[in-house]
């Protein structure tokens with residue numbers, strides 16, 4: 199059980215932490231999930247890899263998430279053992295044979311993604327196959343200007359290959375579906391339309407009934423400087439694209455958001471260990487919770503927390519250095535903080551729920567692992 203505090207400030211007063219602390223706001227997660235469940239015209243799966251922390255999964259489950267996009271046996275075990283009435287979907291296109299067998303026999307997983315014909319053979323060898331198994335074929339989508347990660351660079355079949363695999367899976371007795379992923383932090387709704395037209399092309403070639411259509415994740419979170427349309431615009435684009443496909447009535451529409459469900463639900467409290475002019479040395483960095491500041495160029499809102507005395511109202515830009523001895527461990531964009539920030543002050547960095555803890559390493563002995571629950575409002579909507 200995570201410790202609980204009314205506010206982030208109360209946590210700092212109680213723990214005076216010299217180590218980084220994640221502050222989970224279950225209400226923010228619940229509000230976000232509610233919006234997604236209301237707006238998305240289908241099944242909402244949470245992509246576990248984005249943040250598999252047990253408290254995060256619990257908050258999502260309590261908010262109403264019952265379907266999980268999983269990519270490994272540990273993820274499947276964690277979900278199925280923690281929430282016996284939740285369903286796991288095995289959405290990694292490349293799986294170990296023994297892992298498929300265990301997922302099927304032990305954890306009752308019946309939905310799998312493939313992007314190559316040999317993967318279908320593996321699944322049919324290791325499961326009972328037939329109508330009880332649904333095979334989603336992942337199609338490659340074109341790169342999107344405005345998505346940080348191009349996930350089709352690694353996975354996905356061309357339309358002809360995809361159509362052939364759909365026919366093959368169907369002829370061998372399985373139910374079939376089509377899946378894609380437009381790329382993470384995709385701020386362009388049109389990317390979903392482009393991908394759905396590609397799905398139409400594949401359907402035309404394959405001429406098989408689809409049991410499912412999975413439009414993936416990629417929905418953005420609002421970081422500083424993110425210029426993004428509201429979720430409604432994405433949903434509208436998806437609804438229009440799906441309508442044009444004339445799916446069978448019983449075809450299940452699914453999405454797999456990771457980032458958009460959890461980014462705003464967690465902040466990170468770090469402590470200033472030393473100040474040198476406009477350089478601050480803090481206790482978390484690019485090998486810990488903040489690698490996406492480098493890899494995806496995201497910028498995060500922050501505020502100063504000081505227990506004794508009021509910080510200056512004059513603001514200044516500071517460069518933040520991570521705790522490891524590596525000279526690369528410097529955050530690539532500056533933070534605006536009170537000009538008199540000093541050693542011992544704390545800084546709350548917001549919107550770190552996605553791809554933070556999940557990507558943290560133990561490099562140099564630093565590892566962010568403390569998580570508490572708080573109930574105050576998040577930092578004001580800084581843009």
Ligand SMILES: *Cc1c(COP(=O)(O)O)cnc(C)c1O
Pocket residue numbers: 245247248267289349379381382383414415416417454455456457458
């Ligand atoms: C990573 C991933 C997701 C989640 O992506 P977000 O950008 O976090 O929404 C969903 N589906 C698949 C197959 C993924 O690999």
